[in-house]
Amino acid sequence: MTAATATENRYRRILHSIHIPPVYFFLILVFFAGGSLDQILADGQIFSNPAIMLNIVVRSVALGIIAVGQSLVIIGASIDLSVAYTISITAVMSSYIMQGDTANVPMAIVSVFAIGAAIGLVNGVTITKFKVNPFIATLGTSLIIKGIINATFSNYTGSVPKSFEFFGYGTIGSLPVSIIILLIIVAAGWFLLARTKFGAHLYGVGGNAEVARLSGVRTDRVLIGAHVICSMTAVLAGLFLVSQMRSGAPWVGPNGVYDLNSIATTVIGGIALSGGKGGVWSTLGGVLIFGVLETVFNQLGVNPYLKTVLQGIIIVLAVASYTIRSKKEAA
């Protein structure tokens, strides 16, 4: 009797410790609603074809990787609007340096990561040391990068060697490499936030920077670190996209609206833009919602412009589904 209740208690405790972010319920809702619509109006592939299920995740990889970086920055009560053009410069530069030759791959990867680190550093320093509002600071860097790449490259430049396409198209067993990378990045983001000093400090800075500073956290360094990591995730996403496209073009980032979409997925996941709260698993849920929607729209053959309209409505409703209960006024 006592043993039974003890095990029962243990199960209950384990169940309690697995805290599923509410966004996943929304994800399941969207998935079944979309799948049912597909069943009724189209060929019903979403429920019956596992390849499409997998495709939902593959579609989300680039956005998912950036969203992890964006989550870190937003938890620190900052924002990064430069990720889209960081992706573009990565795509263009890596493909330009590689020129279709495997020997150039390490060189290309090192240089784009160096560029990414520099962008993140500039963002972080402008925000912390020059006290520029993060919105304006990263918008400014984004304009600067945009200017530089549009002045240098106008179209597809260089190409990616066959070996590098493994990143975008390869599979290990039956699982695409890209999904594994996404999971590793999300897990790394989770580890960083939940299990390291840096993560704890980041929550502190996002919650109340002044209090964090007075309790001995080097707030500036923490925020600069978050920005560098965010730019690095953008670089990784850019590498992934260029390996899929086989050649880099300057419009990759802005065309995917990765800046605003990564912020939107983060917020849909439940991270407040005011910072100090949230985690990367919930962001992954937001990203997957985007993936599901994209797939459903494709399956149903929705007009692309109507798709934009629906996307706008769904983003707002998803966020509204938790903000509506809040007692505080939004701004």
Next chain:
Amino acid sequence: MTTTTVSSPKEFSKALWKIWTWIKKIPPVYPVFFIIFITLGILNPTKYQSMNGIMTFLRTASPLAVIAIGEMLVLASGGFDLSVGAIVTLVVLVSSKLLANDPANAYPAILTMLGIGSLIGLGNGLVVSYLKVPSFIATLGMMLLVRGGALYYVGGAPQGYLTDNWRAFGRNYIENIPLFGRVPNALIILIVIAVFSYIIFNRTNFGKQILAIGDNVRASQLSGVRVRLVRVITFIICSILAIIGGVMIGGYGGVNVTIGEGLEMQAIAAGVVGGVLLSGGKGSVPNAIFGAFTLQAIVNLLNLLGLPKPYTDAVQGLIIIGAVAYVGLTSQRKK
């Protein structure tokens, strides 16, 4: 005799000090604008030192200034409006279809657009106030909705052209005005809007309430401000001003699918260069207007220097960061 000789330098230095404190109070946007504009005048005297050239400059700068006023109001209330760029695209695309190439449709089309604009603002305001969605996300969703809706309505490409009487607001001049020569319609619209919004913002309770909300929502709520109502009206004003700005931009720019792209960022930047705090609670109509003029002057300067368009973006980015860093660092020193 002795008293006058001692006191006059003292008074003189006192007066100087007074002037200096007065100069220090001038927002940095004015000296920045005039330095850039004078540089323009030195580099191209025929274009920027004639009344005609100045009026042409004001014609191109006025639409952004109108949009920046609306954006400034929303920023001062502590929110964002990212939908203004999409609204401009909507005005131009939907008007091109509503006009059906018939000048008689111009005024009904503009009235329809103003109606749609107030609905968009109402939507933004209601979503922020009642669904409590942060305005960044609410207006981002609205941006997607408006842009997608406009493109869906016209089928992805402009339908027809904008008639001349529709375009007159942004393109034409009133000729033969003494002293000024000719004055662009756009400038007159800007002045009328600026005066009205200055009165609303600085001389009415509503204006004070916008600032109060931006400064501290809870405190203003407790002192009886109807936060939701004020916020909804602010968003409606912003959207209507974006519609008016769109009519002016369409006037000189013509039909183009990407005409409004990035305008929301420019409007925010204009407000920020004009000293608006993005966290709310601070703002000024004339400063926002001159913020917009400064951005336009920078673009003209870079064009004049022969920099290709992409570099213009880059330098604009640098200058925006620089302006905000300057404001941030100086205000920090005061603390």
